[in-house]
Amino acid sequence: MSNRLPPLNPLRAFEAAARHGSVSSAAKELNVTHGAISHQIRTLEAALDVALLERGARRVRLTPHGAALLPTLSTAFEDIASATARMTRPSTGGDLVISCVPALLSLWLIPRLNRFTEQYPGVRLRMIGSNDPDQVFDPDIDVCIRYGQGSWSDCWVRQWSELELFPVASPTLLNTRPLRSIKDLAHHVMLHADDGREWQTWLTAAKALELSRGPHHFMSDARLAVEAALHGNGVVLGDSLTASNLMARGSLVAPFDLSVPAIDSFYVVCRNEAKAAPIVSVFIDWLFAARDEEDARTEVQAAARRSLRRGRKSG
Secondary structure, eight states: OOOOOOOHHHHHHHHHHHHHTOHHHHHHHHTSOHHHHHHHHHHHHHHHTSOOEEEOSSOEEEOHHHHHHHHHHHHHHHHHHHHHHHHHSOOOOEEEEEEEOHHHIIIIIGGGHHHHHHHOTTEEEEEEEOOOGGGGGOTTOOEEEEEEOOOOOSSEEEEEEOOEEEEEBOHHHHHHSOOSSGGGGGGSOEEESSSSHHHHHHHHHTTOTTOOOOOEEEOSSHHHHHHHHHTTSOEEEEETTTTHHHHHTTSSBOOSSOOEEOSSEEEEEEOHHHHTSHHHHHHHHHHHHHHHHHHHHHHHHHHHHHHHHHHHHHO
16 A cells, blocks of 8 residues: 655645635635646546545535545644744744633633743733634734634634533632532522523532522623632632632632533634744643643542542541
8 A cells, every 4th residue: 555645736725725615715825826726636636536626606615535634634734834934933032912711811821821931931921811702813813712612713723621610619608608518509699601501501410400599690701700709709610720729729619529511611722824933832832731731730639639538438
């Protein structure tokens, strides 16, 4: 079996046409004629002996073979672009604009920024607290960290972290109004920053949908809901990332040993052309490395707690 790759130019022509859904747009991007793109795609189809695109009057559609090939090709070309950009523009200094979900920015990213600064002292950061999806395509913003379903198109997207949700409250509140059982939630204010689906999901898992509930307070973002909980205004669903530091300091307490997967996840998103810049690549690499480090530390702590509980039971 031959390990030779198909010819590069036809691969590039197909990737551009498939990404744009248009041969004309691909020709414009690659600065060649419409006929040249069509010829290159036919050459690739002949070399692979499969049909990759269905031609329409104005748009092209992917065949199953084309749909299987496109993601790998797009990733490969992005990696090549990033690698060559790092060689031709090796500097990792300058200004970097980050737009991040406010709760994650305040409660997770900012407490760890000194680690990034120590590693890359030449980078000047501008941080914006936002979960606005339109900012992903803002040319003045380099990297976005968003909470959602990952459904951004025509840009670079990678899931950064899944979340577990669980109730948390201030110890001061629990000292005056204990939460000894889930039924006690009926006597507490429930704080949330969504339409109530996340609390609904947790109560379903707790088999407490019929729970008599007290008032609900809505906050425009999760950071404000957590702030309200810190001041003893109610119980909020914390998550496994943003609540971790506050729980470690004793500022928040998780009264129940029950968590549920969050409906959405955190994603790192940026424009394709921005991803090729070295300063963007080093920040994204650092962000994922910091997450991996936190995950490993959390797993070690969880294993220690499990061992301690087993020791108490055997004793």
